Amino acid sequence: MFAGHVGVALVIGRVERRVNVGLFVTAALLLDFVLWLFILLGWESVNMPDDFSTTHQPHFVFPYSHGLLAAAGWSLLAGALALPLYSYLKEARWRTAALVAAAVFSHWLLDALVHRPEMPLTTSTSPTVGLALWNNMPVALAVEAVLVALGLCLFLPHSGLARQKSIALGVLILIVLMFTVIGMTVAPPPPSTSAMAGSSCVTLVVLCGLIAWLGQLPHEERI
Numbered sequence: 611m612f613a614g615h616v617g618v619a620l621v622i623g624r625v626e627r628r629v630n631v632g633l634f635v636t637a638a639l640l641l642d643f644v645l646w647l648f649i650l651l652g653w654e655s656v657n658m659p660d661d662f663s664t665t666h667q668p669h670f671v672f673p674y675s676h677g678l679l680a681a682a683g684w685s686l687l688a689g690a691l692a693l694p695l696y697s698y699l700k701e702a703r704w705r706t707a708a709l710v711a712a713a714v715f716s717h718w719l720l721d722a723l724v725h726r727p728e729m730p731l732t733t734s735t736s737p738t739v740g741l742a743l744w745n746n747m748p749v750a751l752a753v754e755a756v757l758v759a760l761g762l763c764l765f766l767p768h769s770g771l772a773r774q775k776s777i778a779l780g781v782l783i784l785i786v787l788m789f790t791v792i793g794m795t796v797a798p799p800p801p802s803t804s805a806m807a808g809s810s811c812v813t814l815v816v817l818c819g820l821i822a823w824l825g826q827l828p829h830e831e832r833i
């Protein structure tokens with residue numbers, strides 16, 4: 611799940627228009643950034659099972675990024691960090707912090723929908739969950755497409771963004787959806803897991819940076 615997380619972030623961005631939607635997209639993708647970083651550090655792992663070329667599903671051991679307990683912890687931490695950042699919103703900063711935490715946790719819920727039962731509740735030896743929607747890839751990708759469409763339809767109209775930036779944001783997110791579909795259907799296996807982790811980290815940083823830039827609100831552009 612990749613583009614679907616962005617779709618949910620856009621829906622959350624519709625709820626709080628005074629905050630750059632790039633923040634919610636970053637929050638919704640945070641667990642994957644932590645995952646790839648931890649894989650590079652050797653704290654979590656990914657391997658390509660024998661059926662990868664047909665299923666496109668790597669196998670993960672990722673209790674610190676995608677465990678239920680860890681996801682709750684990352685959500686609380688992200689919400690707590692957002693609180694002082696958005697103090698200028700006065701009382702609404704609490705709601706913003708809650709939305710950031712919700713965006714982070716939404717990642718776990720969506721991943722639990724598509725992953726095989728490999729998402730641990732706590733440690734790597736704890737029981738695991740996962741509804742395995744990726745076993746029915748057309749349906750899983752349709753769910754992602756619906757989330758993206760919903761996010762774009764709710765967020766873009768009346769977003770307050772300049773027309774060109776609004777169009778560029780829409781196109782960028784549709785490109786993300788296209789790459790998600792390619793990645794889960796016809797893309798060849800990655801040359802190595804470290805190459806996969808490194809390129810995923812870079813992709814996430816560039817994508818979140820681009821969306822934050824395109825999502826700049828008028829008061830941010832004046833800074």
Ligand SMILES: [Zn+2]
Binds near residue numbers: 641642676717721
């Ligand atoms: Zn994930």
